[in-house]
Amino acid sequence: MGIERGDREFCVSSSFKSSGQVSYELHDDVAVMTVNNAPVNALSLAIRQDLQANIERFDSDASAKAAVIVGAGKVFIAGADIREFKLPAIEPHLPDVIDRIEECTKPVIAAIHGVALGGGLEVALGCHFRVGVKGAKVGLPEVHLGIIPGAGGTQRLPRLAGYEKALEMIPSGAPIGTSDAKAAGILDHVSEESDAVAAGLAFARSVIDEGTPMRRCSQLVPAAVDAKMFEAAKLAVAKRARGQMSPVVGVEAVEVASQTSFAEGMEKEREMFMALKNSAQHRALSHAFFSDRALGKLPEIEGVAPRQLKAIGVIGGGTMGAGIATSALMNGLSVTLIERDEEALGRAKATIAANIGGAVKKGKLSADQEVRIFEEALKLSTDYGSLSNADLVIEAVFEDIEVKKQVFKQLDAVCKAGAVLATNTSYLDVDAIAAVTERPEDVIGLHFFSPAHIMKLLEVVVAEKTAPDVIATGFQLGKIMRKVAVRAGVCDGFIGNRILASYRTAADAIVMDGSTPFDVDEVMLEFGFAMGPYAVADLAGLDIGWATRKRKAPTLAPNERFFTFPDRLCEQGWFGQKTGKGFYIYENGARKGVPNPTVFEVLAEERKQKKITEQNLSKEQILERYMAAMVNEAAKVVEEGIALRPLDVDMTLIYGYGFPRWRGGPMQYADEVGLEKILNNIREYAREDDYFWQPAKLLEELVESGRTFADLNAGKGSQSATKTRENA
Structure with missing residues (x-):
């Protein structure tokens, strides 16, 4: 032609x-x-x-x-x-x-x-x-x-x-x-x-x-x-x-x-x-690619304009607050940081200056931008009244709900109408925090991950009365700060930390039943994580988990297994890298440690006290138990509507918890392994511990109907999960 x-x-x-x-x-x-x-x-x-x-x-x-x-x-x-x-x-x-x-x-x-x-x-x-x-x-x-x-x-x-x-x-x-x-x-x-x-x-x-x-x-x-x-x-x-x-x-x-x-x-x-x-790795990485693009596509904010975001406030200038302020400043926002006294403000400014200086050295910011940040964009104050014109305020104080409630009462009194009030809590009840204000519709959780100016994940935690345009503003802030924003519902730990608590409990059980923390870390390194869970705990600080366990101790069920071997380390003042000792010993400030021999003594003592017969688990068995706990809790999180889709779980674990991207996240991994196999493993483990190993209803439903987590991502929802999400 x-x-x-x-x-x-x-x-x-x-x-x-x-x-x-x-x-x-x-x-x-x-x-x-x-x-x-x-x-x-x-x-x-x-x-x-x-x-x-x-x-x-x-x-x-x-x-x-x-x-x-x-x-x-x-x-x-x-x-x-x-x-x-x-x-x-x-x-x-x-x-x-x-x-x-x-x-x-x-x-x-x-x-x-x-x-x-x-x-x-x-x-x-x-x-x-x-x-x-x-x-x-x-x-x-x-x-x-x-x-x-x-x-x-x-x-x-x-x-x-x-x-x-x-x-x-x-x-x-x-x-x-x-x-x-x-x-x-x-x-x-x-x-x-x-x-x-x-x-x-x-x-x-x-x-x-x-x-x-x-x-x-x-x-x-x-x-x-x-x-x-x-x-x-x-x-x-x-x-x-x-x-x-x-x-x-x-x-x-x-x-x-x-x-x-x-x-x-x-x-x-x-x-x-x-x-x-034709490989599983390509399927996993393609899943991650498309999931990245689906995260912000939520019916509740479709067509909803976010509120104005130019000036923000940060309450608390510790590691987390200073990191949040750094990230905001690096991305063109003006920040007013509040601390209790001038000495604390000085420490916060020094931390921010070190963060910004590091960014300049790496070429992420120019010297002119650094000057502008400290001459124009950053303001330091001890007066909450300085936040009267802030468009959004992020509270990043000590993880104590009573302390946070007091902060929000003060914010409620001084912030302008329409200002978004956000808490950076890792675990606490955002609904309870919102309830102390006269404007619960303006309250949201913005859970940053430390160090906040480096880590990509941002959990946008939607409380019961959070307004749609406030949710949209949370996602807009994530976009401005170049974070990966994931919607989460309210529960203890939200998506990531709730799942983390479950697989860490499973890891502790694996260790108590005869393995070592170092065995578990080795298995997870071979799986593709940059660090194993016990090395991560040392990095984060063992005192954080210790405080959480003490907080939860009064709510333990009579038949719930609990483990004290990490607490024995904390009682000796060993909190991980920051003290030079934890599960590992870090000589002369080394980033990578060697196993702490005291851990073996502590484990032997607790096993003897609890009359535990040691099992010799293979690497494959360690991996199967660890991943079964992660997948099972993740399924419960989706079932309850805390995560709207399995892909939200996958991206949370990839960006916030080091899950290897080439495996696509725990839900994608579960689809590849086979949901029926994972469910059968859980039922087998329940013979030993029927309190912890309770199969998620969603997992049982998917196996029974021959569907996968990918089907849920594609909109082929389960009855229980769809009903829960509609209620949410």
């Missing part, structure tokens, strides 16, 4: 009808192909079809001497359309489209603005030249989805930029800027133009006028390399990846480029890509 432009006719394939998402326009003798698939110009089937058709059109267009590929909107091309990964593959496949670009008999230039990521950079590598505008970034982030580049990225990049650069970019997935890309040879030119079309046209003009020879990446011969480089890279990457496969496979794919022809390398790359694409 023919496509007419003026009095010219161009032949293209008639195998499909163009969607028009890639336009074709002549600028004198340069064809400009614009990819338009908002918002990120993902390489969907329609885009691939249009791009291939326009390449055919260009190659046969006698009036076009060069072509420029650009992206509409804010980016060049940000990658493949991963929504299509679950669908049957339909031609043209991306590798074939890129091969066709590279085979063109006339020069094709990629004009990059915004980002060229994944398949976007692979398209650019298939072009004969690449020009970037200032601020553009290029990268191959596929490892973050549990895969590797599958359209030639692992074969063309090392041929163009060298093995070292490929081994830097592909296993890390990190993008690089224009200066770095130019130095590596990825970009041929960095334009002073801000407009990618203008930059591309200017470069195309120079190529035409100067007769610049075309370069095909597939035909480049990379320099010889010592094979030991790849072995060293694999060891280093495997250590960082902590069980994730794709970064290591990325190294292996680059190594293939050093050993084979381009055609053989492409075949091998595709084999590796497909193996990873």
Whole structure:
């Protein structure tokens, strides 16, 4: 069939009808192909079809001497359309489209603005030249989805930029800027133009006028390399990846480029890509990717505008309060921090100054921004009246409900109408705190995680009377402060700490029944956590758990197992890293400790006192019990509406508790293992302890109906969970 432009006719394939998402326009003798698939110009089937058709059109267009590929909107091309990964593959496949670009008999230039990521950079590598505008970034982030580049990225990049650069970019997935890309040879030119079309046209003009020879990446011969480089890279990457496969496979794919022809390398790359694409890790990381984007999509705030957020107050300048203030200041908010006296204010200011100074050293803030923060944005006061104009106030005082109630009574008296009053409590009843005010609809929980200026998670805790626009404001604050905000309901510990309490109880039972804290930590490290639960407890401070156990002691049921071995350490003044001793010993301020031998003595004494017959649990048995406790409590949290969806649990555990992202969170992990297997394990454990091991009704219901947590995320709700959420 023919496509007419003026009095010219161009032949293209008639195998499909163009969607028009890639336009074709002549600028004198340069064809400009614009990819338009908002918002990120993902390489969907329609885009691939249009791009291939326009390449055919260009190659046969006698009036076009060069072509420029650009992206509409804010980016060049940000990658493949991963929504299509679950669908049957339909031609043209991306590798074939890129091969066709590279085979063109006339020069094709990629004009990059915004980002060229994944398949976007692979398209650019298939072009004969690449020009970037200032601020553009290029990268191959596929490892973050549990895969590797599958359209030639692992074969063309090392041929163009060298093995070292490929081994830097592909296993890390990190993008690089224009200066770095130019130095590596990825970009041929960095334009002073801000407009990618203008930059591309200017470069195309120079190529035409100067007769610049075309370069095909597939035909480049990379320099010889010592094979030991790849072995060293694999060891280093495997250590960082902590069980994730794709970064290591990325190294292996680059190594293939050093050993084979381009055609053989492409075949091998595709084999590796497909193996990873069909893996549990890819499913888990895709789940995490989409869950990130679903967190703020809540019916209760759909179409609801948040309240104004410019000036905030923070009550308390300790580690948590200073961290919250730091995060707010770093993200452009004005902060008034309240402390009880000038001495406490001085300590708070010093902590904030150290945090901000660290950010400047790391390049996250400029020196000018640092000056502005302390001259204009931060105010320190001992007077609650200083908060009269604050849009939102976050209380971050000692974890005692009576203390917090007193703070909220004062805030209620001084804050303006419409100000949001937030508590940073980790466990306490937000409804009870809201009840002491005359404006419970303005009260919300904002549970930050320490250190608050670094940790990504923010639990937005919705109390019974919290207004929808206050909820929306909580999520807006999370967005401003670049946090991952998750909605949570009110219960002891909300989502994360409630589940943590359960799996820590299970861990303590595992230890008391014959294992050691160090056995449990080792198993969880091998699972993919950066730290085991006992090393984490040392880091956080053992006194925190000690205080919680003392608070809960009066409410223990007669048949509830309880464990005192952590308290025996606290009674000796050993609170973990901050005192140099806990479950581990930290010599000379070391971050990583060695096992504390006293722990073995304390355990032996308590086992003897409780007449416990020791079990010799294998690593697999330790993992199964630990994860069964986590999943079971998480199911109860969803069942009760504390978390609206399983995905909210998964993101909470990933961002706040170190759950390995490549496993997708505990609910995704449970789906992979099989809910029936986990339920059967729980029922087996209940023979020993029927108080702790009570199966969640939701878990039983899903097993009985043959459904999964993924079904709940997709809106195929369970009867009990749906009813609870509606009531919530």
